[in-house]
Amino acid sequence: MRDAVAGCVRNQIQWIAAWRHKLTDIAAEEAGRIIADAGLRVSSLCRGGYFPAASAAERQKRIGDNHRAVDQAAALGTDVLVLVCGPSPDRDIDGARRMVEEGIAATAPYAKERGIRLGIEPLHPMFAGDRSVIVTLGQAIDLAAKFSPEEVGVIIDVYHVWWDPQLYAQIARAQGRILGFHVNDWLSPPPDVLMGRGMMGDGSIELRRIRQAVDDAGYAGPVEVEIFNQALWDSDGDQVCRLIKQRFVECC
Amino acid sequence: MRDAVAGCVRNQIQWIAAWRHKLTDIAAEEAGRIIADAGLRVSSLCRGGYFPAASAAERQKRIGDNHRAVDQAAALGTDVLVLVCGPSPDRDIDGARRMVEEGIAATAPYAKERGIRLGIEPLHPMFAGDRSVIVTLGQAIDLAAKFSPEEVGVIIDVYHVWWDPQLYAQIARAQGRILGFHVNDWLSPPPDVLMGRGMMGDGSIELRRIRQAVDDAGYAGPVEVEIFNQALWDSDGDQVCRLIKQRFVECC
Numbered sequence: 001m002r003d004a005v006a007g008c009v010r011n012q013i014q015w016i017a018a019w020r021h022k023l024t025d026i027a028a029e030e031a032g033r034i035i036a037d038a039g040l041r042v043s044s045l046c047r048g049g050y051f052p053a054a055s056a057a058e059r060q061k062r063i064g065d066n067h068r069a070v071d072q073a074a075a076l077g078t079d080v081l082v083l084v085c086g087p088s089p090d091r092d093i094d095g096a097r098r099m100v101e102e103g104i105a106a107t108a109p110y111a112k113e114r115g116i117r118l119g120i121e122p123l124h125p126m127f128a129g130d131r132s133v134i135v136t137l138g139q140a141i142d143l144a145a146k147f148s149p150e151e152v153g154v155i156i157d158v159y160h161v162w163w164d165p166q167l168y169a170q171i172a173r174a175q176g177r178i179l180g181f182h183v184n185d186w187l188s189p190p191p192d193v194l195m196g197r198g199m200m201g202d203g204s205i206e207l208r209r210i211r212q213a214v215d216d217a218g219y220a221g222p223v224e225v226e227i228f229n230q231a232l233w234d235s236d237g238d239q240v241c242r243l244i245k246q247r248f249v250e251c252c
Numbered sequence: 253m254r255d256a257v258a259g260c261v262r263n264q265i266q267w268i269a270a271w272r273h274k275l276t277d278i279a280a281e282e283a284g285r286i287i288a289d290a291g292l293r294v295s296s297l298c299r300g301g302y303f304p305a306a307s308a309a310e311r312q313k314r315i316g317d318n319h320r321a322v323d324q325a326a327a328l329g330t331d332v333l334v335l336v337c338g339p340s341p342d343r344d345i346d347g348a349r350r351m352v353e354e355g356i357a358a359t360a361p362y363a364k365e366r367g368i369r370l371g372i373e374p375l376h377p378m379f380a381g382d383r384s385v386i387v388t389l390g391q392a393i394d395l396a397a398k399f400s401p402e403e404v405g406v407i408i409d410v411y412h413v414w415w416d417p418q419l420y421a422q423i424a425r426a427q428g429r430i431l432g433f434h435v436n437d438w439l440s441p442p443p444d445v446l447m448g449r450g451m452m453g454d455g456s457i458e459l460r461r462i463r464q465a466v467d468d469a470g471y472a473g474p475v476e477v478e479i480f481n482q483a484l485w486d487s488d489g490d491q492v493c494r495l496i497k498q499r500f501v502e503c504c
Contacts, residue, residue: 022277087440088456091456092458093458097417100483104280124377124380125377125415125416126376126442126445127441128414129415129439129440129441129442129455129456130440130441132385135415135416135417136416136417139417150299162380163377163380163387164377164388165349165387165388165390186380187472188381189379189381189382189446190378190381192365193442194446204340204343204345204380205343206345229267235261
């Protein structure tokens with residue numbers, strides 16, 4: 001966390017997003033202090049979610065974990081907790097979708113009291129079996145619409161939604177609910193299901209068109225660059241930051 | 253082809269589907285004769301399509317290739333040519349979708365004269381960058397609906413559509429347009445983007461529910477088992493045929 005914050009400062013990047021599994025060795029309060037002391041702001045904490053489970057007891061445990069994630073988001077100093085909703089414990093995908101709704105209903109009031117909004121992130125359908133039964137922006141908006149905009153919104157990641165024939169209609173429909181926007185690129189064919197994302201400009205996504213649509217839908221918050229790619233992760237951090245800034249200006 | 257036909261006969265499988273790239277070493281007429289002489293029927297020929305291209309000349313060439321595919325389908329003795337519509341030559345995915353429509357419009361009359369219907373197969377969105385800009389059943393139906401049901405329909409492959417929140421509504425809507433139904437399974441997480449399909453029963457798909465919906469939509473044609481999986485392809489053919497039949501009865 002200290003290294004990442006220092007790298008952002010060196011490269012004039014003013015926002016940072018945190019992943020929860022990276023907070024294990026540093027308390028959320030301390031991470032929040034490090035970030036604030038450096039003059040950075042936190043765009044979101046990723047991730048809550050993973051609501052569906054085979055037993056009611058396990059589902060209750062997951063809700064408890066989401067409450068802890070809300071507390072960590074508040075301690076970090078962000079107002080957005082990103083939800084990766086989770087896979088189904090069995091083949092009943094629609095049943096799992098109902099469990100997601102129940103999990104959000106049991107988390108949203110707790111989050112609202114602490115000033116945290118929940119951002120439902122639809123994942124690419126190739127993750128339907130192991131990460132999220134919420135797979136389209138339209139479906140995420142339908143789900144968010146069961147709650148107030150002060151409680152629940154959506155996260156738009158170009159990697160997850162770029163293929164959707166309904167994309168631009170759904171981005172327009174998301175107005176007032178967009179809590180985050182993530183950029184990267186889709187390499188064709190993808191070199192890996194999970195770790196095959198590309199740098200903006202290296203792939204197939206119409207980044208500027210999507211970004212314009214998100215702008216037109218009224219989103220004026222920070223944009224997260226989120227690239228799961230081991231080669232990039234193994235590269236020099238400052239070089240990656242410079243390339244990100246260059247490509248962001250050129251492509252997004 | 254001779255081996256595959258003999259294996260079907262030994263295992264009391266009465267239909268076979270052909271892939272076009274396997275016809276390179278045996279003329280379509282001869283393949284059709286081998287199949288008919290064995291008492292089998294041909295469910296479909298796969299594949300036409302791949303319509304989008306950067307230049308008008310290249311698109312015209314693709315249409316010519318689709319006309320040849322229609323001729324091969326007729327020679328084989330099937331009345332269905334499966335369309336894998338192709339990727340975009342650049343980042344303009346909606347432009348590529350218009351090229352698909354133009355390509356189908358230029359192929360459908362030729363096909364109709366020869367008794368061949370075109371089946372648009374929506375592919376999983378993870379193939380949007382390299383194989384098909386048509387990625388949902390709803391989108392495939394919208395496209396097919398621009399033509400008569402005698403000319404153009406849709407192919408439903410569980411692997412490509414199982415994740416879709418609109419799946420059952422769209423299957424019902426496909427009534428009168430369903431030209432083929434493919435089964436297999438989705439392994440979670442997928443071991444490979446292209447070759448990671450599983451045997452029915454080994455994965456996450458609600459096969460019987462989808463099959464029932466396809467039945468309810470009036471489809472009474474043959475069901476193709478289509479499993480891209482190298483380990484399975486390397487196994488003994490007769491054993492695979494027996495396992496397919498067993499799992500088909502148990503799971504579909």
